[in-house]
Amino acid sequence: MAVFKPVVLRSLDRSLRNLRGEKVPILAGHKLLYRCNLECKMCPFWRREDEELLGLADEIRLMDSLAQAGVSFLGFEGGEPLLRRDLPEILNAAHARFHTSLVTNGWLLEHRLPELARHLDLLFVSLDGIGETHDRLRGIPRSFERAVAGIRASREEVPTVISHTVTRDNLDHAERIVELAEQLEVGLTVQIAYDYRTADAMSPERVRLLPTIERLRDLKKEGAPLMESLEYFDAILGSWYHDRPWRCKPWLTINVDPAGRIVLPCYVLQEYKGSLPVWDVDVRALWNSFDWSTYESCNKCALACYLEPSLFRWTDPAHIRQRIVGAGLRYARRAVSSRSRPESSELIQIAT
């Protein structure tokens, strides 16, 4: 079961102290591969060829570079990270250094959970709609059923959060996903699909998206288990509908591609194309010499991993703990308290 490790909290406090004077990446994302067992319409990654993947020793070298740069939270993704046989060893090494998370499509989750759970502090499972809508977006039949089975198993072991991507084909499913998260007693994170050049354009038209964002914001106010803050929804509404941009701070999150190369300035604009290997770079020096100012008013994406940290009051450690640490622990408690509760839901019966 997840607890926030003192070593991670100490490193977070250290990094926050540094933030007053210099730019430090506190969060890191790392794609372990591009290969995937699903074929989502909006996703560019499964369409790419992987180069030779890093072995465990290089993954550890990468992690040590990130720790030295000031990273406290490391999230793994892909492609589909559960396709990596050496995932337990990689997660074990990461968990000794960072607060860890992973995002998966859930297809292999039930099967692989026993060897992974103890190395994870937070687990995200992607669900893009209920039943057939999810399967259509993900390109493979039964992917909804498999993901929900994975969530049912994982919520007993790890704080688990549904990751929902809003596209033009599932706008009417957002509220039903909130209901499903409530019924399964797990958290929910929501992001809006971005149109990558090498994937199908699935980003919803702004005018059609508006009622969904407003509804999600209302549900958050009413206590829905959404991880995003009210300010997250306000920032999207402000920038896309009222010409009030939010100030993007892409330097708070460092992304590293499957070959160990840093993706600069952000995951989105580079479509996850890395440049220099992270272990060949003095990240702190690079971070403080790079010209980030042109990206501050970008506002092109609404990816929670960039937008939400950009809204944090990073010089206020109590605020950070409440937003990151508090949210994680809330879902840990949900996982425990849900064990004895019966489920009776039409939505869940679809998956049984």
Ligand SMILES: C[S@@+](CC[C@H](N)C(=O)[O-])C[C@H]1O[C@@H](n2cnc3c(N)ncnc32)[C@H](O)[C@@H]1O
């Ligand atoms: C790229 S996937 C990798 C991990 C895993 N395969 C999965 O699907 O969860 C990580 C997240 O990115 C989301 N995603 C995929 N294409 C996207 C897009 N065009 N815009 C925003 N998010 C996207 C997915 O829905 C998923 O929640």
Ligand code: SF4
């Ligand atoms: S979103 Fe995830 S599951 Fe879907 S194709 Fe991309 S990497 Fe695979």
Ligand code: SF4
């Ligand atoms: S708003 Fe622009 S700079 Fe910021 S993360 Fe999104 S695409 Fe990158």
